[in-house]
Amino acid sequence: MNSGAHHIATIEQLLNSSKEAEATSIPQTIAHTQNALALARTTHEGNYIWQCIERLGLLMFRHKVPCLTEQDFLEGIECAQECGNEHKGILLYLQLATLYKEQSRYSEAIQYIQKAIHIAQQHHDIATEGLSYGHMGNIYYELGEYSLAFECLHKSLHIAEQEGNQRVIQSQLNNLGSLYHKLGRYSDALQYFEQSLTIRRDIAHPILIASSLTNIGDVYRALHQYEDALSFLNESLSISESIQNNHLIVLNKANIGLVHEETGNYNTSLQYCTEALELAKEVEPIQFVADLCCNLARVYNRSGEYNRALDLLDQSRVIALQHSNKDLLTIVYYNLSQVYENLSDIPQAYKWHKLFVETQHATHTEEKERDIARQERLLTLQKAEQARLLLEKQLMQSEQNALRAQINPHFLFNSLNSIQSLLADTQTEQALRYLSRFARLMRSILDNSRKASVSLQSELEIYQLYVDIEQLRFQHTFTYNVEIHPYCDVEDMDVPPMIAQPFLENAIWHGLLPRKENATLTVRIKPLDTNRYIMEVEDNGIGRERSQQHKTQSTPMHTSAGMNIINERLTILGNLLNLELHCTVEDVIENNVCSGTRVSIILPIQTIRV
Template identity: 30%
Template sequence: MSDLTRKTFFLFLFSFFSLWSFSQKSELDSLQQELSLYVKRDSVRVGLLIQAVSTMTYSNPSEAFPYVEEAIAISSEIQWKKGEALGLRQKGNLHYVLADNLNALDAYQKALGLSQTIQDKQLTSSLLSNIGNIHADLKEYDKALENYRAFLTASQSLGNVPNEIRALSNMAIVYNDIGNFKEGISYLEKALALAQQEKNDLFVAAITNNLGLAYKNLEQYPRALEHYQDAAILAQKIGNKYIEASALNSIGKVNVLLEKYDLARENGEKALLLSKEIEAVEWQADSWKVLSTVYEQEGRTAEALDAYKEHIQLRDSVLNEEKKSELTRKEMEFQMERQEAEANEEIKRQQLVKNGYLIGAILLGLISVIGYFLYKRRRDALEKKKVAEFKAKVAETELKALRSQMNPHFIFNSLNSISDFISKNDTEQANEYLVKFAKLTRSILENSEKKWITLEEDLELIKLYIQLESLRLRDEFKYDIKVDKDIEMDNTLVPPLILQPFIENSIWHGIAKKENGGQINIEIKKEGEMILCIVEDNGAGRSKNMPANNQKSSLGVKITGNRLDIINQAKNTMSSIKMIDKPEGLRVELKLPLELQF
């Protein structure tokens, strides 16, 4: 990736930690030997265990857990709070490296409580940074900034300049994430001045690259280029290929914006070589995107298409991981909210029980009132749980709906069709197909976060989809779209591409099986407070070509059914799907609530 985030900033540091761990392998062997000889359960053994965990954190975190658990247990037995706090911090580090943020946050918070009890300012400072990182990952920016500010204050009071640089950089990246680029630049410049003062070239290169990103977001492209170039030169000097590849990709992107395509191609090719060398998939996707744009501007159509294919393939693998990460993040948020609600409920319950023991013998009526409030709180907690589960279902259904709309078969079949047109020198058809495919892809991605779009926008997407499939089938079918004149297309809202799975089934499981082509009719009617959407074809029908166990068709219908269940629950309506077999073809009737924009 070319746009640095807080995590990639520390990824650069991670490469050095990895080398450090590798160089410390002999130290780990020595520690393990000492542990086998020194079996007394005291602070000395705890120190050896924590040192061993520290050397394993970035090289073999999964196997380090037994060591850290033993260190925590011994510290608790001998009532050594600092040892227990150090063990919990190392346990949090292990969970964080393994991307288990929820357990990492729990360990860090327990360690923070102990460090504050024993008034260990250095340990408290580092834990504030760790907790800030977790909140930033969860996009809880206010909490992240609160912890980073506390980390900065503690670092300044202790005179720890490297930690002060880290705090300023993390605060800057949070401000950039929320779009406050001027504030982000201010903190980055403070961090850069300190890094230069410390002569820490790694920090200087990473911070300079982040400054380039901030100026790019402000559309100050000359200043952005200046910082990216400085970062690339310094990264090459210190041998950090991660920062160098990121900076070169960014230089290529800015030059594309400035229409300096020779420079864009030069930097894109350099970035691609480096990204392949360090196996950075997302940065490779960025490089191919830059090169595709350059080749297209230079009239090298075939090379542009090949580059775009590479970009799509790599980008899709990254997007899938990001969607999984996003879903995991949402699930973690729901779990944290539920745990917080349960913890608050337990505190209140204990207080009520205590009060009940004090006055229960005298005020029997008050006990009844307390019982009612307990029931009410329990009911509210269950409601919160249901809401959390409903949100999780919404997130999962939205993700599946996006995957069904942007399935790899459709993407690669479309790209192969474009390639086929090019190989046959049918440039006009290839250009027409590519323009429509790009427009459809962009629209689907833009609408992926929207729950409702106007009927006019949705029908435009459906037309694009049908036209693409028609081009692939060499115009072997016709279609017709009719909308009731009582429906205001620009004011009526529908879920994005809700009809697409049924249209796809009509084309590939109905009409494509016929020798003489066919006809698809789409009709939108108003029925009281509902909209009736009809998809009808004269294909082969379900009896011959769509058996009940057809997994792909069933999956599309199931996802649409889940989307309707969510709409019914949220809007208290009776949306439904009805599939009617005809002598020739299939008729699908989909009912949706009449939702108006204004």
């Protein structure tokens, strides 16, 4: 085994070990994946770099372990693109969007989700498109746009149900439960959380099961059904400890502490809240730690341990000021006023209560400003959607215009005349063969007229039918070749239907026929970059200048109309896909002599379906 193969085998072994370890040890599964990534980077194995980053991204967000940065995700996306695996690496876009969401960079998050949706649509990947809508719903949830969140989450759920994708179904049911919980519709929240839990138990995923149990327990706490709340939270805590998921351990202990606080069991509440805080200091973001400090301070205040409460509130206040977290400051100031009121220190109680009122007012003002900003973002998104729909409408109209240009009456008339001549010459078998091809060509053109794109493989077959009939008409005075670059998978590439037909027609009529002998027509497919490819139509005919002398007055008009329609289609499609698409026509020069014409059409590897 050579060194390259040995490195790949080692990387794959580490990734397999990572998956095996996830059920028993989260730190171990992350360590295996990080080692695989380090080796992939050292050996420049780009295809494994993006896979390792994607795997770490899943672990990072599933287990709340910050093991990747923005630059890591961007590196993964770049590697996936360079390896021609942009679609397979589509989860990296959603993971980066999730990171941006956690950093409150919502506009950037939306951009990457939209990119993921676009890639999914290009590859007709309905499942990932649905997953992406789920991520978009979570962004709108964070922005407080609950109606839009509801719409996106339901769209994701509907697609997942159509696909039978249980993992996405359980996720969106859980997200909808969180949405209803946020809105205070606890019975609806319970219904969705319980449906999600049922599926999670079926797929036997301990982390997801524990998460659902936590959510249900928190709803029961909000309903003041404390016995049920403790039952679910304790079950979740037991699972979380068995799989060493520190985030869920912290969350459950904190929630159990809150239940005991609300029921007046302050000693038990102190125990759980203290344990949650100590572990959170090791594994959670600092602002989450500050929230837990507030929780514990409130319990100390209620149990009469005022100095401890003040110490914790001061820690929380410092963190809130450092991070400009006015929501947290509002809570801290309120609790400080309560502690000093219990201490009968009226001046201090008044001071902190005044700060509480001022901060609360400022928070409400900022919330109004955020509402305006949210509405502006929504208006921008709506305008972009309207522009996209207009472009799609224009594209559909352009496709209809292209159909009219493709079915040239002269071609129809002359083709049928040629078949009729074969019948007159008693060449019945050959006539039937060409009649069959003519019928297939007409049917394909009409079928494809309703589509914005077809597979390149199908399109090349149609070109073959068209050229076969033209060869019959002109008694096989030219040959036809198709050259496909080995990196091009024509079955997985798209093309607007009959995009090159006018150029084939022009090459045959005005380039090759006047040549008389050794005439050749070639269609060439070759890659340009990760998103585009080139289709060339080349002939070794007499060239553009001499062909002008052979054209009639009517023919140039048809050719010119076809060219205009193609450029219109490419412009509209390029605007939809945010790609530069165009076609160029040039003479083929050999030894300073024109030896033909070459048309180059820049096309997207995948387009859209309208």
